[in-house]
Structure formats: C-alpha cells, structure tokens
Amino acid sequence: MTRALPDSLLHERRTIRTLTLPGLIRLITEIDDNGPISHRRGSLQGAFGDLTLGQLRHAIDTARALDLVHSDETTPERYRLTKSGEALAEVYDTAARWARARNLPVATVDFVARVQHTLQLHSRDPHPNGPMPEPSAPRRALTDWLQSNPGALHHADARSSQEPAEGEHAA
Numbered sequence: 062m063t064r065a066l067p068d069s070l071l072h073e074r075r076t077i078r079t080l081t082l083p084g085l086i087r088l089i090t091e092i093d094d095n096g097p098i099s100h101r102r103g104s105l106q107g108a109f110g111d112l113t114l115g116q117l118r119h120a121i122d123t124a125r126a127l128d129l130v131h132s133d134e135t136t137p138e139r140y141r142l143t144k145s146g147e148a149l150a151e152v153y154d155t156a157a158r159w160a161r162a163r164n165l166p167v168a169t170v171d172f173v174a175r176v177q178h179t180l181q182l183h184s185r186d187p188h189p190n191g192p193m194p195e196p197s198a199p200r201r202a203l204t205d206w207l208q209s210n211p212g213a214l215h216h217a218d219a220r221s222s223q224e225p226a227e228g229e230h231a232a
Contacts, residue, residue: 084120
C-alpha cells in the first residue's frame with residue numbers, strides 16, 4: 062500500500078526537479094562564477110556551447126520566471142543574477158561541496174551531476190516511519206532558499222502538468 066505524500070512535499074519535489082535542470086544549474090553558476098553575460102555577439106553560445114538552443118532557452122525562461130536572472134536590453138549586461146539567483150548559486154555550491162566530500166554520486170563526476178544528485182537525494186523522505194535525522198548543509202541551504210523564495214513553489218506547480226523541456230544532461 063502506497064501512502065499519499067503531503068501536498069507541501071509534492072510542491073517541494075516539483076520545485077527541486079525544476080531547480081536541478083542541467084541548463085539552469087549551468088546558467089546560474091556561469092553567471093555567478095564569471096559575472097554577467099554581455100550583449101556581445103556569441104557570448105551566450107560561447108559560454109554554453111555544449112547546451113542545445115532548446116536547453117539554453119528553457120534555462121533562461123525558467124530563470125526569468127523564478128526571478129533568478131535579470132535581463133536588460135539597455136545595459137551592456139544582458140543577463141545578471143538577482144539576489145535570489147545569487148542565493149541559489151550558493152545552494153548549488155553547498156550541494157556540490159557536500160557531495161564532493163562524500164564522493165557522491167561517484168568519485169569522478171561533474172559539478173552539475175553533483176548538484177542534481179545531492180538536491181534530489183535530499184528531496185526524498187529517507188525515514189518514512191521514523192524521526193528525520195539532523196538536516197545536512199545542502200538540505201538546510203535548500204530549505205532556507207525555498208522559504209525565502211515561495212514563488213518558486215508556485216512556478217513549479219504551474220509547470221507540473223507539462224513535460225520538462227530539458228530532458229538531456231548538459232555537462
């Protein structure tokens with residue numbers, strides 16, 4: 062017999078599924094690590110040459126919808142992180158550091174896979190019949206981010222009936 066999950070957990074899992082899209086992780090961390098993306102011709106393709114145009118477009122649309130990036134056609138900076146985007150970049154860094162210290166999911170894996178694995182791992186209910194263990198650093202960082210960004214839960218719910226536009230891994 063399968064027990065029904067509470068709505069709040071379903072909302073959170075949908076949001077985590079959105080936040081772990083490879084293109085979104087790449088977009089947020091690229092801007093965080095290297096600064097805003099300019100209007101220079103080819104700057105987007107140069108930074109994300111291994112992403113398909115569909116993956117990149119979906120990542121940008123998702124980042125805008127979640128208020129993670131700000132775009133301004135009148136400034137030299139085409140895309141820059143908002144405060145929420147900067148905070149999510151920190152969540153990604155925390156998740157990757159935690160996973161790297163534990164060789165998860167395996168000893169040699171890229172940043173995107175570490176972030177995906179860690180955030181998805183922490184979205185599961187590991188102890189359905191017992192008390193929850195002390196939350197890990199990635200779980201605390203993610204919980205804090207979700208509490209500070211409740212709009213992310215609503216965005217994920219609005220998209221939950223659609224198939225993800227970004228199915229393949231990027232990095």
